[in-house]
Amino acid sequence: LVKGENKVFRKTFLNMHFYDQAQFYLALTDEQRHLLYHILDPHEVGDFFDTIEDDLPEMTELLAEMDPQYAAELLNSMFDDNAADILEHLPKEDVDHYLSLMDKADAIQLRKLLHYDTETAGGIMTTNFVSLRADLTVGQALAELKREADEAETIYYVYLVDADRYLVGVITLRDLIITDNHTKLAEVMTPNVITASVHDEQADVAQKIRDYDFIALPVVDDAQKLVGIITVDDVIEVIDDEAQSDYSGLAGVDVDDVSENPFKAASKRLPWLITLLFLGMSTATLINHYESLLSEASILAVFISLITGTAGNAGTQSLAVAVRRLALSNDDKPKLLRLIGSEILTGLVTGVVTGLTITLIVGIWKQNFVLGLTIGLAMTAAITVANLAGSLIPMLMDKLGFDPAVASGPFITTLSDLTSVLIYFSIAQIFLHAFLN
Amino acid sequence: LVKGENKVFRKTFLNMHFYDQAQFYLALTDEQRHLLYHILDPHEVGDFFDTIEDDLPEMTELLAEMDPQYAAELLNSMFDDNAADILEHLPKEDVDHYLSLMDKADAIQLRKLLHYDTETAGGIMTTNFVSLRADLTVGQALAELKREADEAETIYYVYLVDADRYLVGVITLRDLIITDNHTKLAEVMTPNVITASVHDEQADVAQKIRDYDFIALPVVDDAQKLVGIITVDDVIEVIDDEAQSDYSGLAGVDVDDVSENPFKAASKRLPWLITLLFLGMSTATLINHYESLLSEASILAVFISLITGTAGNAGTQSLAVAVRRLALSNDDKPKLLRLIGSEILTGLVTGVVTGLTITLIVGIWKQNFVLGLTIGLAMTAAITVANLAGSLIPMLMDKLGFDPAVASGPFITTLSDLTSVLIYFSIAQIFLHAFLN
Missing domain, CATH: 1.25.60.10 (MgtE N-terminal domain-like)
Known part of the structure; x- marks a missing residue:
């Protein structure tokens, strides 16, 4: 240059x-x-x-x-x-x-x-598409395509409309070139066209293009008239954006910008960290409330991080599954109760198995099976509750119209710290005299 | 039916x-x-x-x-x-x-x-493509396309080869139909063809197709001969699979199957939970080791979950960024040291800010600024170490040839619990007499 x-x-x-x-x-x-x-x-x-x-x-x-x-x-x-x-x-x-x-x-x-809203079909569509009248012949259509090829984002799908711009069919360039030039388009077109509405969520549009292996999908307005198309390259961006936002949510940090500047990186991470620090302070306050219990049985302090950590892990797992499930499903309400039931049961099963394991470990280690049982019970309850929170909170967010991925992983684990500690000390208090004999 | x-x-x-x-x-x-x-x-x-x-x-x-x-x-x-x-x-x-x-x-x-390996270009390519000799005319090419259209996965890109099947150019169907029938393909083709090798990682292939907005990408073997093509619909699957596996890794659970059967779901989550429970036991053992310190200053127990929780959150953030960065970058080694330096600095900045915040909070709450400083120092160190672990472990996994996403979020938080507790009690021991006055 x-x-x-x-x-x-x-x-x-x-x-x-x-x-x-x-x-x-x-x-x-x-x-x-x-x-x-x-x-x-x-x-x-x-x-x-x-x-x-x-x-x-x-x-x-x-x-x-x-x-x-x-x-x-x-x-x-x-x-x-x-x-x-x-x-x-x-x-x-x-x-x-x-x-x-x-x-x-x-x-x-x-x-x-x-x-149009940026995250709807209207927001990502292009108007640079080719639409022709269905009463043309294949030969006329090819001639028309040559003229319009320069302007159009894709000419591989040709949308066919009637005099009022209603979509009546679609034909691929592949079909055009293998069909005799004198055939009318209406005879060889695919009449039942899969479309999106301008108001459709971009994620749903992406799923449709993906399912049908389309190169483009036509978009119609409220009056059912053809107004644009969405091409597969835009869909790739959408799929990646949606995955990115789920992932960022789970991590509690926007990973879109992976810049190496430490100050910029820190400024992205700090808001969440500090917010969660304040939420974490309520857990500290709660433990502080139980200080007399702790000084009576300092052994209890040994298992705080084990119980909060394990419940946090369980909560993260169920959060991830819930966010993923919400991203996939289009069908809704009647299943909510069944989902909650299923999540409670999943939490109970994982909780009981993990609880039994830790009961045995602590029982043998400390030669104190009452203490083991206390820890095990607390762990079972804490995991069940964390599981439930991990799956219910994103569902609730979704119902309220928020992005479920906003219920970030760190938020769930910090919240589960609080409930786990509460459960732990409540149970410990009940069994206190038993395990101290 | x-x-x-x-x-x-x-x-x-x-x-x-x-x-x-x-x-x-x-x-x-x-x-x-x-x-x-x-x-x-x-x-x-x-x-x-x-x-x-x-x-x-x-x-x-x-x-x-x-x-x-x-x-x-x-x-x-x-x-x-x-x-x-x-x-x-x-x-x-x-x-x-x-x-x-x-x-x-x-x-x-x-x-x-x-x-071919399933996750390479060879593993996802199809051999149902159209390749023609570059010395044909456009008219001959179109006639040939009509014959082959039924067998090919796409006819929108036509790959041009010489007598020895070496790829010499590419032409789109779009260009074919706007070009005069008597023109030779060699005159209008794009000569510098972007290709993938059969051994290329599927993620790299997907990135290429995405960058160039291609509908298909040709694949050549070790001898540089054209052996297949990869179409954009396969790339969408690849992008989704890769995002899925990063996401599953961060959550410590395979979210591929979002079945509602609670026993199946529990059986997917339990292996990681139990594994991490054993890792968590080492943290419990460590705290147990400090029991005398705890009974002397039971106030220390109040802040265990706050420090481990915050460090865990920071570790998760830096893990997510590191996994994302590894998924994006194709360039490598010389930058490793700079990345480590940058991550240490990011950890220090977030650690110091968070540490100062908690120093003030605890200092005011407990009217004991030496205790506040102890907690603050421990928090700063714990966050820096967690940050470093969150970014180094996936990089290390990558160097060793493992999928960096295997270093799951729960693993990092559980590991960071251990280091945080160690740091916390070591620092507390030093300042013990000062903050107890």
């Missing part, structure tokens, strides 16, 4: 895959990028901007450094779902400015996309 | 999407399925068997209930990556039997696929 060799650079650069162009571009210095804007037109930059997906915060800065007209043309030449993703992160006045500099029809299209 | 109405049923059934056919089929009784095998030929069953992916254990049973010849033809008509996935789960003699009943060339093809 030396001045004077622009032509050679241009040729080499444009021969690269869009993704490689993007990686190259992102590695440039400010000065080099400005040079690049002179060498490439906004459409050429738009081509590789379409492949940058995870760096949105940076992208708004990159737009700001361009001439506004250049930026507007770039956005205009991108697939409109990607352009909308970027615009969503800009302040309203910037969005209005860019849209005013665009082709009017495109600006209206983009503004419509910006109205 | 009533006897006598076979023709009507056949027509309705075959009009459904393959995925819906599969769902219908999986819901049938044994008897109904046997009836279905009479109504549909093995190719028709094979079409929807291609869409069943997550139910492999069941599928081997389903094959066993069919006539072996029927099953062999069904496998033969499936895309060979899916057929290979099923065969992998069968005993060797069954595989040999089915292969012996198949078309010889197909059997050889399948046997080759079975040789």
